[in-house]
Amino acid sequence: MSDLRHEVDEIGRRIWPDSPAAYRAMQARRRRWWLTLLQPRRPQLAMRWLPVLAAVATVAIFVALAGNHPAVERTEHPGTHTLAPTPVSPGAPEGLHVAPPPGRSIAVAPPSHPAAPAPPAANPPGTGAVATTGGDSPASPQRPSSTGSGVVTVTLTEADSGKTITVAPGTRIVVTLQAAPHRQWSAPRSLDSTVLTASDTARDAGGGAHGTFVASKPGHTRLVAGQGGCHGPLCLIASTTTWQVRVVVR
């Protein structure tokens, strides 16, 4: 057995012929202790749980993004909308359903007897016309509705998400978001209540939501609504979207 001991010692000397060098290597390895954190002790166990961890992380991300309020307000170029418009909803309520073509925004001027200061020269007062900007096609013939009191009303639906509208001070904006399967809208709100003042916002019993806003003063803001209270696997897809319309008051 002493021969075996000598052979073991000899193997040790062959593996580490230079003890000081081995000492330096040990010290260097000691300084890289954090590398051991990257090496799971049970790789197969870690791989078995990896899909579960990925699923949990995915759900957590969706939940974080799908609150009642939009998580992130996107930055856009002024006067443009980034989402392609969808066809006008046939169930849109009374008033003008603003649906500009791609790459364009809409300007709404008040009628001849506005309840607020006059609109800019680009949209001549007294016409109440809808003008488009930012596009190369002719202006849309659509017009906003005018109530008996002379207040211009613009109606927005979920199909208008991503668009930009330009309205004059005093314009009333009615937001109507229809309920859909696996989709429950939160009450729409204005990100800047000094520019767009909410007069009536609420969620409907069936999952829809509505809101009425009045353009108070020149400026720009966004009308936003989220999809909360969603249950079921389809929420993973449906809850990632939020409704928002950029509103320019001038």
Add this chain to the structure above:
Amino acid sequence: MELPAERTDASFEAFFEDTCQRIVGIVAVATGDVAAAEDAVQDAYARALTRWGRVSRLDRPDLWVARVATRLAIDSWRRRRRETPLQAEMRAAVHDDIDRLWVRWGLEGLSPMQRVTVILRHVEGRPVGEVAAAASISPETVKTHLKRATRRLRALLGESR
């Protein structure tokens, strides 16, 4: 009472240079994997340096390092055994010298823990209690390993004669 840092470094370095070759040899022969043995022994010495104030007061600090290194190496060996077929992995990694030593001394058919107990008991000449402490197992388990290893060695050596 902790030693000053300079004295700690000096005494640990001397201890390392005195014992590192034998310990890496033991672990390499026990596991048959030189790379795993080097990693395990380096980690064991790093842990010893972290606790050098306590480890240096032991009767046999080298056995403490051998115990830790053996445990780490066997854990690593078990992980690799699950990941890849044992024989292919071992054959690819075993050093020629270790391979010859295994064949010569009949250690080839033993498990790593049996090799550790055989080397510490019969090569290092340590009593069963110290072998048990070094291998982190009970003395009864050491005796069982030694009994099975001896039976196996006798069978292997008897067949070769």
